[in-house]
Amino acid sequence: MIEFSLLTKITLGFTILFLILSIISIIKGWKNRFQFIGITSFSCLLTISFFVFTFVPFTHKIIPGAQKYRVVFDDGATQIVIAVSAKLNQEELSATLEQAASDLFSPGRLSRNNNSFIIKARALSDSLGTTNSLYLGELDKILNSETNDFDTKIKIFSE
Structure with a gap:
């Protein structure tokens, strides 16, 4: 992992040198x-x-x-909408929805x-030669205006 505090110290040294x-x-x-x-200006920007x-x-x-x-x-x-395996149990589906929320969420959304x-998590089921999309569950992140934090609700749909 990159230590930005160390890089800050190093570039600050170069900035001072170029300033002199x-x-x-x-x-x-x-x-x-x-x-x-x-x-000097560029090294100041980097610092x-x-x-x-x-x-x-x-x-x-x-x-x-x-x-x-x-x-x-x-x-x-x-x-x-994410695609997952139809063979996931409820715990795995819940964890996968939380992982997708962690990976894909940004405040700009x-x-x-x-x-x-x-x-929403969906899987494809193949029954009688046709492919159907099954919604297995959904995760809903709601911004709580009082605490300015997110409340997460996970719904698992029964088949």
């Missing part, structure tokens, strides 16, 4: 003084970026018991004045 070189080049009138100013990344968690949450799923439909906002985010 820029000041010296301006005072002495070197030809490459504007190149030093550009390098600020790495500093901001020290506060952002880059962890992938793994839900125990979750099985593989495939995104079948995603409207880019509040509705997603709620930007259309809708406080609900729905993931």
Whole structure:
């Protein structure tokens, strides 16, 4: 895993070094003084970026018991349909729905004045030579306006 705090310290050192070189080049009138100013500006930008990344968690949450799923439909906002195996039990289906919510949810999905985010799980059943889509369950994340946190409701449909 990348340690952004270490990268911040390293780039801060280079930024200070290039800042000193820029000041010296301006005072002495070197030809490459504007190149030093550009390098200093860019290294300052990198330092600020790495500093901001020290506060952002880059962890992938793994839900125990979750099985593989495939995104079948995603409207880019509040509705997603995933395909799972028809042989999942209720615990595996619940864990898979939670894993999909963890992987696919972002706060920008709620930007259309809708406080609900729905993931539906479906499987294909082959009965009598026809393929039918069975909805096995759904996860509904609802923004609670009082606590500004999400309430998660999981519904498992019986076959």
